[in-house]
Amino acid sequence: MKINHIALVVDDLDEALAFWRDGLGLELQEIEEVPEQEARVAFLPIGESHVELVKPTTETSGLARYLAKRGPGMHHVCVQVPDIAATLERLKARQVRLIDETPRRRGNRQYAFIHPESAHGVLVELYEVAGEN
Amino acid sequence: MKINHIALVVDDLDEALAFWRDGLGLELQEIEEVPEQEARVAFLPIGESHVELVKPTTETSGLARYLAKRGPGMHHVCVQVPDIAATLERLKARQVRLIDETPRRRGNRQYAFIHPESAHGVLVELYEVAGEN
Incomplete structure (x- = not known):
């Protein structure tokens, strides 16, 4: 990460x-x-x-x-994770409020935003980058 | 950096x-x-x-x-630089508003804060860490 x-x-x-x-x-x-x-x-x-x-x-x-x-x-902080789908599932199980329930795609990246309400006032973006991690 | x-x-x-x-x-x-x-x-x-x-x-x-x-x-973003004194001098020459005009020391670190007014709303801390860079 x-x-x-x-x-x-x-x-x-x-x-x-x-x-x-x-x-x-x-x-x-x-x-x-x-x-x-x-x-x-x-x-x-x-x-x-x-x-x-x-x-x-x-x-x-x-x-x-x-x-x-x-x-x-x-505006936001982007955290790169090895498996964005797994991270989103873990967050959902903890009732974290997600802006994107499933990852979106741009080029070699998958990304999703987490609502700042669930991240202590910080807008957090998750990235998974193909070929990294 | x-x-x-x-x-x-x-x-x-x-x-x-x-x-x-x-x-x-x-x-x-x-x-x-x-x-x-x-x-x-x-x-x-x-x-x-x-x-x-x-x-x-x-x-x-x-x-x-x-x-x-x-x-x-x-709250803030901390940017580690190789030579904090040189960075502060460069910022001063550009009329950037500094909270700490000269670096403060804690352990192996020198640090200084830059006023968010001069950094587009972001509180920026500078670090120089002895033995790194």
Whole structure:
């Protein structure tokens, strides 16, 4: 297991890069347009993890409303597990509230979100990455 | 560089462990009393990082007031750097607002906090660990 990434929602990608890349010294791997999330995402590797800076590109998405309501800050923590289906079953058996009852797929990844209500105020994403673990 | 830890402030350590240890499957390394922070801290290794679950033990500390005001959730992200003094100088030159202008020391670690105002709403701690990097 590892922290795959932490995702921060920001209102200005250039300003956020001025801090995380130019100030702290992280490398910018790429900036990706993610239309299905209505967002532009900067990926900055750090050790075995990434910092993801997420900038909403519309005003109507969940991310945009989160930003408008709470201001910029931590959005979620992504924990990479060896077997996401088994982890979800274990959480369900403990009455943990899941946003995704079964994993969703993108490329070589399966992912699912856990409701922050069940994770002490933190939005947690689970990842299983094919070929890792 | 790496994410040394993410710290979550919680109001009930047993409930938080039921999620992070029993649900997600992280190992509990130890629970430490940290009187100078008026807190009890559970350390759960995850890859090269840790999840720290921080429970205030008084009602008057900054942590306790943070919990009372915002509820449980993410408290800070700790980024381990090879040379904390150089990083702080670089941040100062960029007018980043620092909570600690010079590093503080605990054991083999030097640490300093950066004000969330300058880090897009995220409280960032820097670590330099002697013998690492």
